[in-house]
Amino acid sequence: MSTQTAEVSRLAILQRSPRQIAWHRLKRNKVSMISAYIAIFFLILAFGAPIFTAIFHVNNTNVYPNALSASGMPIGPWGGVSWKHPFGLEPGVGRDLFGLLVYGSRISFSVAIITSISFVVVGLFLGISAGLIGGVLDNVIGRICDFLLAFPTIFMFVALSVPLTLRVEATGIAHNNGARIVVMVLILVVFSWPGFFRVVRSQVLSIREKEFILAARVAGASNIRIIFKEILPNLWPLAIIYLSISLPGYLAAEAVFSFLGVGVQAPGSTWGLVLNDASNFWQRDPAYLGIPAGMVIIVVLTLNLFGDGLRDALDSKSDR
C-alpha cells in the first residue's frame, strides 16, 4: 500500500463511527468473511437439522439394518456413502451418519454458545462490580479467581462429571443427556470466567479514572447509569472478541469430553461421541472417522479465523 492511498483511507476512516470502522475492516478481510459464511452455513445446518435431514429422508434415530453387512459394517465403499445416506452409516447400529452429525452439531453448538455467553456475562458482572466497588469485594473475587485458576479444569471435569450428573438428575432439572449438558456448561463456565474477569476488571479500573466518568459523576449520574451508559459500551468490543475467540474452544471442549466418555452418551449423538466410536473403526471404515473429523476441523478452523478477523477489526491496536 503506497503512502498516498493509506492517507486517503485513513481520512475515510476518520469520518466514521468506531462501529463502522470495525465493520469496514472486517469486510475487507476476505478470509474472515469466507470463514464466517462457512460457519454460518454449519450453524444453519445445525439448527435446521430436522429440515435438512428430511431432504434425505433420514434422521438421527432411525436404524437401517439392511444397509449393514452380517458383521455390522456398512455395505458399499466409503462407509456406505450413497444418495440415500450422503455421509454413510454408523457401523454396528446402522444410523445415518449425516443425521447423527447434523443433529449432533446442535448439541455441540448449543453447549458452546450457552457457555460462551454465560461466562462473558458472569465475567462482565463480576469484573464491573470488582472494578467499580473495589475494596473487600474486589479482594474476595480476586482471591476466588486465583483459586479457580489453580484448578486443573479438565481434571475437575473428568472427575466431577459422573457424580454431578447424578446430582443434577436428583434435582429434576434435567435427565440423562440433558443433565450431562447442564453439568458440562456449568463446569466450563465456573472455570472459564476468571480469565475474562481479570481483563474486564483492569479495563474498568482504567475507564473509572477517565474524564467522562468523572464528568458523569459530577453531573450526578447514578452508578447504574454510569455502568450502562458509560462503562458497558466501552467493554462491548472486548466482550465480543472474547466471545468469538472462545466459541470454537468450547465447541471442541464439548467434543473432547464426549470423546473421553464423560460427556453426552448414546443413544444421543454429538461430534465427540461419533469420533470416539469412529476411533475404533478407522482401519475398517476410515470414512466414518474422516467425515466427522473433517467437519470438526472445518467448523473450528473457520470460527477461529472469523474470531481473529473480528479481533483485528475491533482492536485498533492490532497489527496484521
Next chain:
Amino acid sequence: MAFKNLFSRQKRVVASVAIMALATSGLIAISSSADAASKTGGTLYFITQSKQLNRLDPARIYTGQDIAFMNTYVYRSLLSYTPTTGDAGFNLVPDLATDIGKATDGGKTWSWTLKSGIKWQDGSVVTCADEKYGLSRVFATDVITDGPSYLLQDLNIPSDAKGNLMYQGPYKKTGQEYFDKAVTCSGMTITLHLNKAVGDFNYFGTYPAMSPVKQSADNGAKYDSAPWALGPYKVADYKIGTELKLVRNPQYQQSTDTIRTAYPDQIIMRFGISEDIRDQIFLKDSQTNAVDYDQNLQPANKVAFFANKATASRGINVVGPYTGYYALNVSAGHLDCLAARKALFFALNDDALIKLAGGTQFYGTIGDNPISPLVSTDYAPTTGNIHDANFKLTGNPSYAKTLLAQAKTQCPATYSKITTANKGVVWDISNTTTNQKAATLIKTALNAAGIQVTFKFIESGVYYPTVQDATKEDDVASGGWAADWANASTVIPPLFLQHGGFDLNLNWNDPTYKPFAAQVAAAQGETSRTKQAGEWKVLAQFVMDQYWTIAPVFQKEQNFWGSKVGGAAFWMPQGCLLFPSLYVIQ
C-alpha cells in the same frame, strides 16, 4: 459361577458329561526330555484390554479364565480339571490332594489328604493348618470380597438371629470355635463338615478358594496384589494398567505335579492394550508369542480372522458355557407386572443385538432357558418365550402393543411408568463401546412398541456391585452366567434365590416367590440325580414363564494366539485355552 466379566469376555466352566469322575492320577504323561527341550524357555505373553485381573487373591478370584490362569501358573488347589481337550477334560484329578476327596455321611462330610513335601515360595512346607487357614479367610467377608460363596453357604456354621454367620474370619476371630468344629485337621487330612448333603461338593475343590494360604504371609486386603506361589511361577511384578510378570518359582518341584508342564521361562500379561492394537497383533501376527486373554476381537475383525486360512489356524471358535441374559427387576415399583415384562421381551430386536455383537457365527444364538444346553442333564427346551407364535427375532412391536394394552388394565401404575417419557424402563447398562450401540438398538425397538426407555450407563468396573445393590438396581440389568459344574444347582439357586449371590430379579417379595423357593430347596436336597434334573427343568420353565429373565443368548467364544505359541487347545471345563500345555515354540 462365573459371572461374566463385562470388560473382556472372560468365562468359565461347565461340565457337560461327567458327574463324578474317579481319581486317575498321572493322567497325562510328562513329555520326554528331548521333546521338553524344544518347548522349554521363552516368554509367553497374554494380551488384554482390561487394566487388571479382577482379583489375584485365591479366595476372591471368581472370573472363569482368571481361575484357570492363576491355578495353572501361580497357585495350586486341592483338585484340578484334567488338562486335556474334549470331554475327558471334565474329569477331576488331584493336585495338592492325594485323591479327589472322600465323602461320608451321605455327602455331608468331605475330606482330603494333602501331599506332603510341597513347598511355598519361601521354601517352607505346606501344612494342613495352611489349608484350613486358607478356607477360614473366606469368612472375613468385610475384607475378602468377591469370591464364590459356597463355603459360606455349605459349611456347618450357625447363624445369629439376623441371619449373619457367627464366624467372621481369622482377622476378627469372632466365633473361631464354630469354624474349628466345622473344619478339622488331622495330620495331613482336612475334613469339612457341611450343613447339608452336597453330592458333588468336590468339584468346588478345583476353586482357588479351596487352596491353602500361609497365615504369616497373609496381609489381608493387600494379599490380593501378591499372593504366595505354590505353582511353577511366582508374581515378580504386578502393575495395574501395565503388566503382571510371572517368573519361575525355584521352590516348585515338578515331581509333585501331574498337571502343569511349565515350559515358558517367563509369563507376562500386558494390560490396557487398546482393542485396535490387540486386533492388529493377532490379525497380522505381529507378536508371535502372544495369546489373546480377552478371548475376543472386534466383530468385523473376527470375521476377517476366521475368513482367512492363514490366520484361522491360530484361533478357535466354539460354543462356550456362558448364557447372557437380561434380568428384570420384578420388585414393587419396577417391572412388577407380567404383561409389562412380556411386552418388553416381544418388543426387543434380538436379531440386531446379536448382529451387533458378532452374529450367530461368533456371538451366539437366542435361547429359551437360563441353563446352558451344555449342562445337558438339566437342560430341556422350554415352551413359550421364543417358541411363542408371536415371537419375532427382529421384534414384534404390534404384539408388544397388545400386551401393553393388557398391562394398562392389569397394572396401570406400571403401564404409565414404562410409557412415560423421561422415565420409562430404566435400563442399567455397563458403559462400553458396544453397549452404547446396543442402547441405541434397544431404544429404537422399544420406542416402536410404545415403550419408553432411559439408560443408566454404569462404569464397567462397578457395574455388578451397583446392580447387585437392591437399592440401586433399576428395571433391567444384564448378566452372564455359566454353571460352576455340571449341575443346575450352580445356576438356578444363585440366579433366582434371594441369598443365592447373583439374584438380579429382586423377586423375593413377588407372590410367586415362596412356593418357588421351596421347590428350589427341595431340588437342592434331592439325592436322585435323575429326579433332580427333572425338577430343575420344571423350575427353568417357571422362571421363563414369569419372564424374570428374558432373551438369554447361548454364547459362542473364540480364542486367538500367535504363530509361535504351541499347545493351544480348548479346555472345555474352564472355558478357555488349555493353559497347562501352552509353550513358546523355540
Next chain:
Amino acid sequence: MVKYLTRRLASAILLLFLLTIVVYLIFGILPVDPARISCGIHCNPIAVAGNRHRLGLDVPLYEQWWRFFVGIFAGRTYGDGAARFTCGAPSLGYSFPNNECVTTAIAHAFPFTLSLAVGAFILWMASGIGLGVIAARYRGSFIDRGVTAFVLVGSSLPVFVVGLLVYILAFFLHAIDPISQGIWVSPLSDPIGFFKNFIFAWIALALSYSAIYTRLTRGNVIETSSEDFIRTARAKGLSERRILFKHNLRTALAPLLTNAGLDFGGLLGGAIITETIFQLPGLGEISLKAVLQDYDLPLIVGTTVVAGAFIIIFNLIVDIGYAYLDPRVRVG
C-alpha cells in the same frame, strides 16, 4: 525482595491448603459411596460397614479431610488387625480397586507424564521460537505467510483430532510396538526405546502449542524491533544478525517465559487427551480410567490435588522469576 518472596510463598501455601479442602469437600459431598463400590460382587451390609471403616469413611467429613491432610505429611494407616496396612508419607489415600497407595500409583504414572511434558515442551519451544523468529525476520515474505497459515491451522485444530490423526499415522508407519507401548522405558538405559515410545505423542501434543508460541514470538519480535534501543543498535551499525540475537530476542522472549512456565506446569498434572490416545499410563490417563472404570475416588482426589499443586507451584516459580527479572514487581 525477601518480603515479596515470603508473601508470595505464603499465598501459594495457603492456596495449596485450600485446594486440598475444596477438592476433598467437593468429592466428599458427591452421591457416590466408595465403600459400596469397592465392596464387590457378593456384597452385604457387614462388608460395606467393614469397607467404610477401613477406608476411614465412618467419621464426619471434616475429620476425613483432616486425616487425609495429616496423611500427606505423616503417612496413614488403614484398617486394623491383620487387614491393617500403611501408606507412607506423603500419603494421598488408598485406592481400593487397585489395591495400592495413591502415592504409589501416581509415582508409577508420573514418569510418563513428565517425559511427555518435557519432550513436547522442548519441541514446541524450539519450533515455536524458531518459526516465529524466521517469520518476523522475513516479515511479509512467502515464508511468513506459510508460517502464519501454520499458526492459524495449528492453533485451531482440536487437540484430540490431531492426536488421533498422528496416532493413525504412527500406526501406518509401524512405529508403535504393541507390546512395549505403555511400558516405562528409562531414557538412560534405552534412549532409542524411550524415544520411540514418546515421539509421536510429543508431536501430537506440541503441535498446537507450537502454533501459539510461533504467533507470540513473531508478534513480540516485531514489536520490540521498533523500539528505540533496537534503532540505536542499528544506528551503531551492528549487523542484523547481531541485533536480532543480542538485543531483540532477549527482550522479546522474556514475556514468553511466563506463558511457557504456566503451560508446562499445567501439563505436569497430566495431558489427559494425548495420554489416552497414545495409551501412555500417565496421571491424566489413570485419573480418566479411575473415573470411567470404577469411580476410584481416592485416586481421583489424589491426581486432582497433584495436578492443582503443579499449577500453583509453577505460578509461583513464574512470579518469582518475573520479580527477579523485573524489579518493579517486587515493590508492587
